[in-house]
Amino acid sequence: MTTTANAPVLIDAACVTKFYDTRKALDNVSLAIHAKEVVVILGPSGCGKSTFLRCLNGLETVQAGSIRFHGRDLARPGTDWRPVRQRIGMVFQSYELFPHLSVRDNLLLGPVHVQKRPRAEALRQAEGLLERVGLADRLDSFPRQLSGGQKQRIAIVRALSMNPEVMLFDEVTAALDPEMVREVLDVILGLARNGMTMVIVTHEMGFARAVADRIVFMDEGRICETNTPVKFFTAPDTDRAKRFLSRFLY
Amino acid sequence: MPDIDFEFIVIHLPHYGRALLLTLALGLGAILGSLLVGLPGSLILHFRAPVLRRVVAAYVEFSRNTPLLAQLFFLYFGLPAVGIKWSGFTCALTGLTFLGGGYMIEALRAGIEAVGRPQIESALSIGLSRPQIARLVVLPQALASAVPALAANCIFLLKETSVVGIIAVADLMHLTQGLIGLYYKTTESLLLLVAGYVILIVPVSLLFSRLEKAVRRAEFG
Ligand SMILES: Nc1ncnc2c1ncn2[C@@H]1O[C@H](COP(=O)(O)OP(=O)(O)OP(=O)(O)O)[C@@H](O)[C@H]1O
Ligand SMILES: [Mg+2]
Numbered sequence: 001m002t003t004t005a006n007a008p009v010l011i012d013a014a015c016v017t018k019f020y021d022t023r024k025a026l027d028n029v030s031l032a033i034h035a036k037e038v039v040v041i042l043g044p045s046g047c048g049k050s051t052f053l054r055c056l057n058g059l060e061t062v063q064a065g066s067i068r069f070h071g072r073d074l075a076r077p078g079t080d081w082r083p084v085r086q087r088i089g090m091v092f093q094s095y096e097l098f099p100h101l102s103v104r105d106n107l108l109l110g111p112v113h114v115q116k117r118p119r120a121e122a123l124r125q126a127e128g129l130l131e132r133v134g135l136a137d138r139l140d141s142f143p144r145q146l147s148g149g150q151k152q153r154i155a156i157v158r159a160l161s162m163n164p165e166v167m168l169f170d171e172v173t174a175a176l177d178p179e180m181v182r183e184v185l186d187v188i189l190g191l192a193r194n195g196m197t198m199v200i201v202t203h204e205m206g207f208a209r210a211v212a213d214r215i216v217f218m219d220e221g222r223i224c225e226t227n228t229p230v231k232f233f234t235a236p237d238t239d240r241a242k243r244f245l246s247r248f249l250y
Numbered sequence: 251m252p253d254i255d256f257e258f259i260v261i262h263l264p265h266y267g268r269a270l271l272l273t274l275a276l277g278l279g280a281i282l283g284s285l286l287v288g289l290p291g292s293l294i295l296h297f298r299a300p301v302l303r304r305v306v307a308a309y310v311e312f313s314r315n316t317p318l319l320a321q322l323f324f325l326y327f328g329l330p331a332v333g334i335k336w337s338g339f340t341c342a343l344t345g346l347t348f349l350g351g352g353y354m355i356e357a358l359r360a361g362i363e364a365v366g367r368p369q370i371e372s373a374l375s376i377g378l379s380r381p382q383i384a385r386l387v388v389l390p391q392a393l394a395s396a397v398p399a400l401a402a403n404c405i406f407l408l409k410e411t412s413v414v415g416i417i418a419v420a421d422l423m424h425l426t427q428g429l430i431g432l433y434y435k436t437t438e439s440l441l442l443l444v445a446g447y448v449i450l451i452v453p454v455s456l457l458f459s460r461l462e463k464a465v466r467r468a469e470f471g
Binding site: 059 | 368369371372373374375376377378379382386387390391394
């Protein structure tokens with residue numbers, strides 16, 4: 001959406017290699033994410049998209065390579081991930097709101113218990129964010145009372161209420177009924193317009209094209225192609241990407 | 251229908267009252283004790299604490315697979331041989347807690363395991379620490395889903411109190427056996443016995459079914 005090539009690099013992953021037991025899930029993946037950039041990762045199932053995102057906030061450990069963030073290498077053993085995770089928010093496919101807590105308490109958990117912010121201030125911010133995603137009246141609801149699309153928007157707000165610098169989205173509309181996909185994608189588009197740095201994994205090709213500054217195409221644990229959205233969707237450089245895209249033509 | 255000797259019932263009502271209180275104290279004490287054993291035990295199993303986890307696993311197997319009667323005999327008749335002499339009540343409370351602890355560990359562990367990995371990852375992703383996750387995310391959900399199993403264990407323990415007469419603890423069953431032996435008033439004694447257990451167990455059972463409903467409504471709709 002914006003030209004970001006000259007912006008400073010926020011996360012710099014270099015030669016990241018990850019094994020699950022003997023199975024190589026990431027093979028020498030290098031990707032620099034610039035401030036305010038929206039990177040969309042595409043690729044066939046099992047190519048390592050989720051694994052890569054999870055490595056960026058320490059849900060998986062890597063066996064080789066480096067992930068530089070604010071001057072530190074997160075890939076080194078002994079990294080204290082808790083401060084990092086406050087700056088790199090993540091939203092999951094299955095929402096994972098806390099079912100025993102109201103929307104209010106879901107949103108306050110991080111700001112109050114992790115960041116030790118005053119409850120009243122955190123609540124004001126949460127209310128503002130809820131307003132932005134169109135759910136201002138849902139503060140007292142429980143997750144079970146919400147639709148999938150509403151849950152996912154709350155999950156996005158939960159991550160945003162930590163004031164992260166980067167947001168990671170892993171197929172956040174994949175579990176939704178088609179009529180709810182739009183409301184969630186609109187929220188993400190809004191974030192992009194406001195200059196949020198994001199790494200997005202999605203199977204929604206139209207959305208990818210609309211939101212991305214850069215498309216990263218992965219296959220078999222490797223980055224095959226990095227391109228602008230226009231070029232990627234009209235004339236991709238690699239045959240693998242062509243074959244991948246042909247599957248989305250009806 | 252045999253004649254019922256109401257005078258006998260009235261005369262012995264106070265005895266049953268006392269036995270009921272003792273059984274209640276024993277049962278509630280055992281429930282409390284076994285929960286106190288169960289919570290840390292289940293956490294040790296869940297977090298796979300080195301060494302401790304083997305001790306706990308062995309304890310669970312041992313406590314659940316030996317008859318309470320044998321455990322009580324060991325405490326009451328075996329321990330004095332090594333110089334430890336406890337009252338019947340202490341032995342009964344210890345035995346029931348030992349037995350219940352194993353069951354509570356299993357019930358709570360199953361509840362904890364029902365909270366999936368994705369919930370924990372989502373808690374990690376907002377920067378919560380492991381102890382915070384256990385306290386704020388896992389345990390509330392684990393307790394809620396464990397309520398039915400915990401309830402079954404509590405009622406099981408209340409009923410198991412009926413064997414402690416074997417080590418001369420004057421609980422409801424012990425009193426009843428004594429009265430039948432002395433006066434041959436079997437019907438009256440058994441009536442009082444059943445009434446005693448109903449008074450003991452029905453409130454607990456009702457309490458738990460209300461708790462179960464409340465929890466289900468609050469947590470999962
Ligand atoms: N916890 C795990 N243990 C073992 N292997 C795993 C694990 N998670 C993922 N893998 C394997 O690693 C590879 C990459 O998986 P990953 O989930 O990152 O793929 P993906 O690109 O996100 O796929 P999808 O589009 O289906 O979500 C796959 O071969 C997968 O089977
Ligand atoms: Mg995935």
